[in-house]
Amino acid sequence: MRPMLSALLLALFAISSRAAEVKFPLTGDNTLIQFVGTKPDGKHEGGFKTVKGTATVSGVDVSTLKLALEIDMDSTYTDDPKLTAHLKSPDFFDVKANPKSKFATTKVERTGEGYTITGDLTLNGKTRSLTFPAKLFLLDGTLLLEAEFRINRNDFGISYGKGKIDDQVTLKVSLKAKK
Amino acid sequence: MPIFADLALFVEAGLWAIVLPASVSAGLLALILRLGKGRLVLPTVALALTVGLLVGNAARGAIPLVPESRAWHWLIWMTVVITALSLVARLPWLPLYVAWTVRLTSAMLAAYLLVSWDLWVKGWPLGLFLALVMLEWGFLEMQATRWLDGGTPLGLGLVFGVAALILLHAHSAVLADVALLMAASLAGIGVVAWRWRIDTGPVAAGSAILLPSLLMIGYTSTFSDVPWSSFALVVLAPLAPALTYLRPLSRLNGWQLRMLQLAILLLPLLVALAQAMVAESLAAA
Numbered sequence: 001m002r003p004m005l006s007a008l009l010l011a012l013f014a015i016s017s018r019a020a021e022v023k024f025p026l027t028g029d030n031t032l033i034q035f036v037g038t039k040p041d042g043k044h045e046g047g048f049k050t051v052k053g054t055a056t057v058s059g060v061d062v063s064t065l066k067l068a069l070e071i072d073m074d075s076t077y078t079d080d081p082k083l084t085a086h087l088k089s090p091d092f093f094d095v096k097a098n099p100k101s102k103f104a105t106t107k108v109e110r111t112g113e114g115y116t117i118t119g120d121l122t123l124n125g126k127t128r129s130l131t132f133p134a135k136l137f138l139l140d141g142t143l144l145l146e147a148e149f150r151i152n153r154n155d156f157g158i159s160y161g162k163g164k165i166d167d168q169v170t171l172k173v174s175l176k177a178k179k
Numbered sequence: 180m181p182i183f184a185d186l187a188l189f190v191e192a193g194l195w196a197i198v199l200p201a202s203v204s205a206g207l208l209a210l211i212l213r214l215g216k217g218r219l220v221l222p223t224v225a226l227a228l229t230v231g232l233l234v235g236n237a238a239r240g241a242i243p244l245v246p247e248s249r250a251w252h253w254l255i256w257m258t259v260v261i262t263a264l265s266l267v268a269r270l271p272w273l274p275l276y277v278a279w280t281v282r283l284t285s286a287m288l289a290a291y292l293l294v295s296w297d298l299w300v301k302g303w304p305l306g307l308f309l310a311l312v313m314l315e316w317g318f319l320e321m322q323a324t325r326w327l328d329g330g331t332p333l334g335l336g337l338v339f340g341v342a343a344l345i346l347l348h349a350h351s352a353v354l355a356d357v358a359l360l361m362a363a364s365l366a367g368i369g370v371v372a373w374r375w376r377i378d379t380g381p382v383a384a385g386s387a388i389l390l391p392s393l394l395m396i397g398y399t400s401t402f403s404d405v406p407w408s409s410f411a412l413v414v415l416a417p418l419a420p421a422l423t424y425l426r427p428l429s430r431l432n433g434w435q436l437r438m439l440q441l442a443i444l445l446l447p448l449l450v451a452l453a454q455a456m457v458a459e460s461l462a463a464a
Contacts, residue, residue, distance in 0.1 A: 086351075090400050095402070096399060097250075162240065
């Protein structure tokens with residue numbers, strides 16, 4: 001009888017652990033997504049103002065992180081309004097045809113220095129899998145994520161200005177969300 | 180990432196988007212006309228236009244050679260296909276109603292690929308698009324067949340050149356490139372036609388499809404303060420010379436009529452360009 005009771009308690013504990021998933025709502029206020037585009041004679045910085053989604057963590061283990069983000073591409077901003085208009089045109093993001101970009105994690109792994117996040121990024125209507133290093137913490141009920149990595153814009157069908165604008169674009173993600 | 184930040188970019192654009200397609204279309208047309216002793220003019224004009232456009236696009240890399248889901252990816256291929264279909268519509272033994280059915284079917288095919296679904300649903304933009312394409316196709320073909328002085332392709336080259344500037348002011352260099360490639364290919368044909376005095380009718384179909392499609396896509400997919408009237412004036416400009424067929428202007432003939440047609444063509448283009456320049460500058464970021 002006693003082993004059966006133990007097994008039952010264990011199962012109940014497992015269920016309650018799973019139920020301890022914590023959801024963190026993500027918005028443009030707590031999730032900063034910025035980019036840096038470079039060219040031989042300079043660079044431009046920008047980002048996206050409107051972001052929404054959720055980050056889910058089971059208990060306090062951040063390696064269980066599930067991130068689902070949606071970016072409103074019309075909220076693109078840069079250090080130059082004309083550049084912003086150009087980026088939203090068919091030359092780059094083609095915002096009228098692809099108003100949303102998405103990112104969803106598929107795997108989060110602990111590494112020596114931090115974590116490696118793998119996920120699917122949908123940009124300009126194309127979905128590609130990305131893996132990038134990230135710093136990830138859960139402190140006092142606040143989820144913190146910092147990441148900086150590069151993507152090749154050609155992978156997302158953004159090839160305007162080949163040779164004049166660098167293919168590699170730096171993405172910076174900074175997240176500080178409370179449940 | 181500014182558009183045309185310096186002189187080097189202008190020179191590069193001039194070389195690949197203007198000089199190359201213009202040379203290819205002019206060279207090919209002149210060569211085949213010379214070898215063929217002036218026979219097969221219509222297919223040769225169609226070939227020169229499409230090869231100029233495709234070679235220019237391949238060199239400039241404006242639109243992917245294999246179209247994806249975007250309407251604007253089909254702009255050049257659609258121009259090529261419709262230009263070929265226009266040759267069918269001009270077969271001398273074809274009954275008139277069949278010829279116009281071919282033209283209407285071609286325009287509907289273009290609308291299917293180039294007009295966005297939300298405009299299809301609204302209805303009237305689609306009807307306007309089809310009406311414009313048919314009107315411009317018919318009028319431009321009539322002009323090109325009547326005037327063997329290369330004026331029609333040269334005038335259309337001017338229209339596409341202004342379209343390129345409008346699209347640049349609207350912050351789309353890719354769409355501006357497409358307009359520039361068409362302008363250059365037409366100019367190449369116009370110069371040879373002026374020298375050989377040939378029927379350049381096959382330039383009508385491609386122009387009638389590409390001009391409204393390109394500017395409609397340009398207007399709906401860009402983010403700028405360039406007013407809709409700027410785009411509309413360029414789309415309507417090729418029809419402006421039709422006013423010279425009304426009395427009392429229809430009494431004119433010869434070079435006086437051609438000069439007047441040029442002036443009437445220029446008027447909406449200049450207004451459109453001025454509006455675009457006032458609305459948005461090309462100042463580099």
